[in-house]
Amino acid sequence: MAETTIEKKEPIFAFGKKERKLLTDPLNDNNPITVQVLGICSALAVTTLLFPSIIISIAVIFVCAFSNLFTSLLRKSIPKQVRMIVQLVIIATLVTVVELTLKALDYPTYKQLSVFIGLIITNCIVMGRLEAFAMANSPWKSFLDGVGNGVGYGVILIAVAFFREVFGKGTFLAGTPFEVKIIGPNSEYLINTMADGSWFSWYQNNNLMVLPAAAMFLIAIMIWIHRAWNPKLVDIS
Amino acid sequence: MELVNVFIKAAFIENLVLSYFLGMCSFLAVSKTLKTAFGLGLAVIFVLVVTMPINWLISTYLLDEGGVLGMDLTFLRFILFIAVIASMVQLVEMVIEKYSPSLYNSLGIFLPLITVNCAILGGSLFMVAREYTFAESIAFGAGGGFGWFLAIVALAAIREKIKYSNVPAPLRGLGMAFLLTGLMGMAFLSLLGIDPASF
Numbered sequence: 001m002a003e004t005t006i007e008k009k010e011p012i013f014a015f016g017k018k019e020r021k022l023l024t025d026p027l028n029d030n031n032p033i034t035v036q037v038l039g040i041c042s043a044l045a046v047t048t049l050l051f052p053s054i055i056i057s058i059a060v061i062f063v064c065a066f067s068n069l070f071t072s073l074l075r076k077s078i079p080k081q082v083r084m085i086v087q088l089v090i091i092a093t094l095v096t097v098v099e100l101t102l103k104a105l106d107y108p109t110y111k112q113l114s115v116f117i118g119l120i121i122t123n124c125i126v127m128g129r130l131e132a133f134a135m136a137n138s139p140w141k142s143f144l145d146g147v148g149n150g151v152g153y154g155v156i157l158i159a160v161a162f163f164r165e166v167f168g169k170g171t172f173l174a175g176t177p178f179e180v181k182i183i184g185p186n187s188e189y190l191i192n193t194m195a196d197g198s199w200f201s202w203y204q205n206n207n208l209m210v211l212p213a214a215a216m217f218l219i220a221i222m223i224w225i226h227r228a229w230n231p232k233l234v235d236i237s
Numbered sequence: 238m239e240l241v242n243v244f245i246k247a248a249f250i251e252n253l254v255l256s257y258f259l260g261m262c263s264f265l266a267v268s269k270t271l272k273t274a275f276g277l278g279l280a281v282i283f284v285l286v287v288t289m290p291i292n293w294l295i296s297t298y299l300l301d302e303g304g305v306l307g308m309d310l311t312f313l314r315f316i317l318f319i320a321v322i323a324s325m326v327q328l329v330e331m332v333i334e335k336y337s338p339s340l341y342n343s344l345g346i347f348l349p350l351i352t353v354n355c356a357i358l359g360g361s362l363f364m365v366a367r368e369y370t371f372a373e374s375i376a377f378g379a380g381g382g383f384g385w386f387l388a389i390v391a392l393a394a395i396r397e398k399i400k401y402s403n404v405p406a407p408l409r410g411l412g413m414a415f416l417l418t419g420l421m422g423m424a425f426l427s428l429l430g431i432d433p434a435s436f
Contacts, residue, residue, distance in 0.1 A: 037411055040261040084352065085323050092316040100312060115362035118315055122355040124262040211426065212256050216419030220412045227407035234406050 022144040026152030028230065032125045033156040034223045035233055039125030044160070044215045046116050048168065051175050053161035055109055057154030059098045059117065061147060064126050067091050068146030071134040078135075087130045088121065095120050109175075125153055160218045168209030240376040243369070247380030250429060253356045254388040255422040260356030264389055265414050267350075274393035276340075277351075280329075282382030284351050285360055288325050289378030292318050292361040293371055318361050319352075326352045356385050392417060 032038050039060075046052045067090050071078075078086050099117045103110045110117070120126065129149050134142040165171060170189065172180040183191040183203060193200045208214050227233045253259045260281070267277050295317055302309040330348045334341045341348075351357060360381045364374050395417055404413055 034411075037265055038262055040258065040265070044258040044261070045256075084349070085320065088319045088323055088352075089316060092319050096312055096315050099315075114366055115359060118362050119259070119355050119359055121315055121319055122353050122358045124353055124355075127353050211423065212258065213419040213422040213426070215258070216415045216422065220408070220415035220419065223412040223415065224405070224408050227412070231407075234409065 019141065019144055022141060023148040023151075026145075026148040027155065029233070030152075031156065031226070032128075032149050032153045033219065034226050036125070036128065038128045039123045039153055040219070044157075044219075045212060046113060047157060047161040047215055048164055048210055049175065050158065050161045050165045050173050052109060052113055053157050054154075055102065055106075055113065056116065056120075057150070057157050059095075059102070060120055060123065060126070060153055061150030062098060063091060063094045063120055063123075064129060064150040064153075065143055065146035067094055067126055068129055068134040068142040069139050071130045072137060072139040072142035075135050083135070087127065091121050091126055091130075125149055156219070156222065159222070160215055163218055164209045164214055167206045168214070170205050240372055243373050243376040244380035244383075247377050248384040248387070249425065252384040252388060252425055253359065253381045254385055255418070255425045257359065259359040260354045260385055263350055263354050264385075264392070265411070265418075268389055268393040268396055268414065271390065271393045271397055274389045278386030278389050280348060280351055281354060281356060281385050282379070284322070284326060284329060284357055285378040285382035285385075286375065287329070287378075288322050288357060289360060289364060289374045290371060291321055291325070293364060293369070293374040295321065296365055297371075314365070318358060322357050322361070323352045356381065388421065391421060 026032060030036065033040060046056055067087070070090050071087060074086070074090075095118065098120070099110075102113075102117065129146060133145045137145070165174065166182060170181065170183040172182055181189040183189055183193065183200065184205070185194045186192060187195070191200050191203075193203045247253070251257070254261065254264050263277065268274050296314065298304045299306065300310045300314055300317070304310075326349065330341075333348070360378060364377055369377055392414070396414060399413060399417070408416075
């Protein structure tokens with residue numbers, strides 16, 4: 001902002017360095033989960049399997065991007081006192097759209113996710129971006145910021161789900177046509193631990209990974225690695 | 238007896254924070270000092286106990302097909318629930334401000350934060366999914382709130398002590414809070430075997 005004081009008319013759909021930064025920043029320096037600590041609430045319980053986590057991630061990217069866009073479009077006409085309720089109504093409407101779409105397309109997954117789709121409404125990352133970004137920026141930038149934060153959130157979620165599913169259940173993408181059974185005690189799996197002379201006869205699925213606590217440990221380890229690699233994020237207090 | 242059952246189950250066995258990760262954002266952000274954690278915990282209990290029966294009435298008599306309007310309006314559930322919660326929190330805030338300014342000042346910013354606390358909306362959605370009755374919904378609200386209160390106070394107490402320990406720098410603060418929550422979750426798992434119905 002400091003380099004130019006003369007106001008230039010910016011094109012509505014510019015995609016320059018600043019816009020790219022909006023997309024990449026949430027992946028590293030400003031990651032919603034490991035740095036901002038927002039939005040952990042609603043979705044960690046679904047990360048026991050990879051497929052539902054991918055669904056939730058897509059839903060969050062969609063809700064985050066479009067709620068940012070709509071709030072930004074309306075930002076000049078929302079009175080300050082009721083902005084929370086207006087934002088919540090926008091989010092709740094989008095989440096209802098997601099819920100009904102999922103119900104129509106994939107009913108078993110909808111049943112499995114049950115209340116967690118609805119809980120995207122109170123996902124702090126959506127609300128947080130509306131407050132911090134969309135209320136003060138142009139629609140296109142807000143949209144990009146929403147996509148960036150949704151992706152930054154989804155990446156962590158999918159990484160956690162990957163480890164939990166592979167080490168906890170020995171499968172990959174279970175419940176989809178692409179399911180790969182990696183390691184387990186019968187011949188359906190790629191590595192059969194019960195086969196004669198198997199090198200992996202010692203292997204057991206790690207039941208800790210299926211418990212909710214495992215998600216916390218995995219995120220703690222991710223935070224550890226992330227901050228060791230990027231020391232400016234270390235908590236000084 | 239059934240109600241005590243629901244209460245104990247919600248408070249300990251299926252603790253909202255430790256086994257469903259609900260209300261995690263404020264759980265991690267506000268647990269730095271014991272005093273504020275205590276205040277927020279009490280406010281969450283209160284809001285849960287108040288919103289749960291209201292949402293039960295709305296969902297049974299307004300949105301259900303057998304309700305007053307005779308239409309299946311369940312697709313409006315999210316919007317109505319969140320509106321009830323937001324206005325309830327606003328109301329609670331105003332009442333506390335009027336009658337007990339000292340409590341209002343000590344809670345301050347945490348009151349409006351409760352609106353986006355996933356535990357509140359999550360509680361209401363669980364209530365619908367599990368088809369609780371009216372009385373059970375109150376017991377579930379009280380139990381869930383109490384469990385949340387217990388968890389945040391415990392975490393805040395541990396975090397106050399752990400400040401004096403020599404934790405690896407990248408793990409300090411947030412990372413340690415995650416590890417502690419995980420360990421607390423595992424500790425609460427040992428309550429899984431309890432069957433409140435057998436008392």
